[in-house]
Amino acid sequence: MQRIRKHHSTLGRILGCLLIGLLDLSTLDPVFEGANFQVLTALATSFHALQPLKVPAFSFVWLELVSHRSFMPKLLSTNAQKGWPYFQRLLVDLFQFIEPFLRNAELAEPVRFLYKGTLRVLLVLLHDFPEFLCDYHFSFCDIIPPSCIQMRNIVLSAFPRNMRLPDPSTPNLKIDLLAEISQSPRILSEVDAALKTKQMKSVVDEYLKTRPQGTSFLSELKQKLLLSPSEAARAGTRYNVPLMNSLVLYVGIQAIQQLQARTPHGQSMASNASLAIFLVGAALDIFQTLILELETEGRYLFLNAVANQLRYPNNHTHYFSFILLYLFSESNQEAIQEQITRVLLERLIVNRPHPWGLLITFIELIKNPRYNFWSRSFTRCAPEIEKLFESVSRSCGGPKPVDDGVVAGGISDTMH
Template sequence: MNSTQVYVLFKEWYHICELPGTNDAACTRYILQLHQSGLLKGDDMTDRFFRNLTKIAVEHSIQSESPQQVQSVSFHTIDSYAKLVSSILKCLPVEQGSTKIFLLSKILTVTVRFILKDEEEKKASFNPRPYFRLFINWLLDLGSLDPAIDGANIQILTAFANAFHALQPLKVPAFSFAWLELVSHRSFMPKLLIGNSQKGWPFIQRLLVDLLQFLEPFLRNAELGVPVRFLYKGTLRVLLVLLHDFPEFLCDYHFTFCDVIPPSCIQMRNIILSAFPRNMRLPDPSTPNLKIDLLPEIRDAPRILSDVDAALRAKQMKADVDEYLKTGQPGSSFLTELKQKLLLPPSEVASAGTRYNVPLINSLVLYVGMQAIQQLQTRTPHAQSTGNNSSLTVFLVSAALDIFQTLIQDLDTEGRYLFLNAAANQLRYPNNHTHYFSFVLLYLYAEANQEIIQEQITRVLFERLIVNRPHPWGLLITFIELIKNPRYNFWNQSFIRCAPEIEKLFESVARSCGGLKPVEDSMVSGWVSESTH
């Protein structure tokens, strides 16, 4: 079927749509005619038919847009084409439910290919508006299909999720703003996140990673021109909506998101790390004599849907880590070779903006911490529930701490900062990861044999507190413990006293966290302080 024949068919449909009043009978007759002509089989002819329809609708829409009046663009043809697709999918017989999904996927694939080709050919003059209008129409129309009839809502939404993934900002930068609007639209994102036994969660996670990967080089290099700044603000808004409406989603995928957010993006990361399950009430971190060991939630492991050890497996390091955690041989070659293994190949350094493999560091730190917690619970099953100080000294002889000590001592300033960030990313709502990594950071601070280590630990905690709220609960708990417990001698460190304005800044943040008054009792846990005293 050539483009002229398609044009004639589309013109006929356009006139049906223009008729006053509802004209369901005429619509049904028209779609039946397409069906009988073999245009909806899902073969090459179907491809050509919908590609020509897309071309006619988009070209007419763009031709109607005058350079003087951008708002004058006519979307009549786009709306008619969108209605045709929706009507076809609604009019197919119920028993052809799988055919509907197949046909929708086919139409979306044709649309994606058309957009990719259009952007490649037009470059700077590419116009995203007709495509945005088309997708919005489809999301609104197809989202209203009766699930009782189709049982296919999740399949429809995931078909759109796959199309949006193919059109991600890295592939079609000129479509970025329209893309973000579509991905976060009320007819798409919330519908994929609600119900369906969380089957839609991985799709939204993948789309958010697409967005963050596109932003990463701009944010890392602080190259926020006007367009990128708009996209960044839009991203923050989406994350805040998720924090408010779907906090569990951010909780469960925090590791994946932190992997693609550059260390300099403190507020964005704080939003993700501040999420906590809706059925939990967070104790006020500034409560006097708060003992977090005694909180019932502090014994529970957080649910993590991310693949934590993927980077370790990719670098064939997981077996070595497991072996060392099991045997913990002093002077093991695993420890002496660790720093070298965390470095990127020289060819990748420029594009990554760092000499280190950051996902590998993140993977190593969380995986080692999770194994340590498991070992601790196996050896002393009642330790965390009783808050018994002596039983928890098992932490101090664990192989995991040897790994963390090696990292903090052997890495240079850049590597140490990335390692400490990976640990601080686990300071979230009350759970046993927050508890363990709070212990690790305070222990490393107390045991440090160089002031630069204490200064970097302070920096990693402090820079997350001087940005606007929200602040993760575990971060506040750890910082308050550090500044209030006299055993850490925090206020006498030379880096606090190096300049009056620095000292004032520390005091101001300390006041906002719950005062400067030292307390003899440790809040995070008695065993941290007693072991370092």
């Protein structure tokens, strides 16, 4: 007991020194930016060493220090974004600590406070440093549990400050004609890291480039995505979620590059391509294999990996929106169509913000007659489900499939 008290006393003194260091930072002359940056990165390294996973008793103080006005804004705004990887690592430290509690819905009062504090930090980043969330969205979505829909929506709603988003509910909006829709987003996370770890990258590359006959790649794909029993027990899922996310985005990026290579120089891939050109055969083979071969849990994680790319206007959003709608229209299993709808809908019925690409995709699904959305039995399986679809449809500017008097609210009303 005495040793524990001594240990906590030492940590308390260390954290006290770090706080004094933060306060001193606010008094330093901005002329010494280089020196300031060295102090900031030294503090970031110290915070990483004292992360909540290692010192859980100080998690609240840690979050206060990491998000302090003398640290977070300065680290993210000085020295040409060189501080971004340091803060990305700290945010990952925070997500890794709270992930088991959020995954298991163990929101005791202390965890609830920490969760709310995390949301506040994300909202500050969304407002002041949206490009930071844009560029690292992939690594954050690897850790945020599927159940934390609002937290993930905040990350995915970020868009560059120099961009003006078109209103998704604008009648006859032609997203193909948007200048930004043909541009690739910047991603600072290492998309293929999980593929490399599992020695899958070279196999995926070979399939995408040559689509060899008689290969066992597709038939073995599901097994490669599964965790061992001991890993599954720790992760709370049978599937390797980072590997799933890595596979989906990496395959999509390679498909987009192939499409761009086929498009004549000087022409926009988005505005000149018919739907057929989007069907890069090898990539589509992989996505169709996943949607058909995975059972409910795996399919849900796969669809979430796709939906994580429905963000601001860019060619990733355009491509994955098409993929999701294509999988819906081509499926002859209503269970698959229902699960696609669920993944979109559960991201819309939480409080704002909602990612632009998510809204665009759902509006297209409910308004375009080719998807025959309102004839699906799952939209009519219970009165409360009908009301939910009606509410979301109104909020998205879609058709009104049930009586006008049923619901008079918006998306946020479904939370109550």
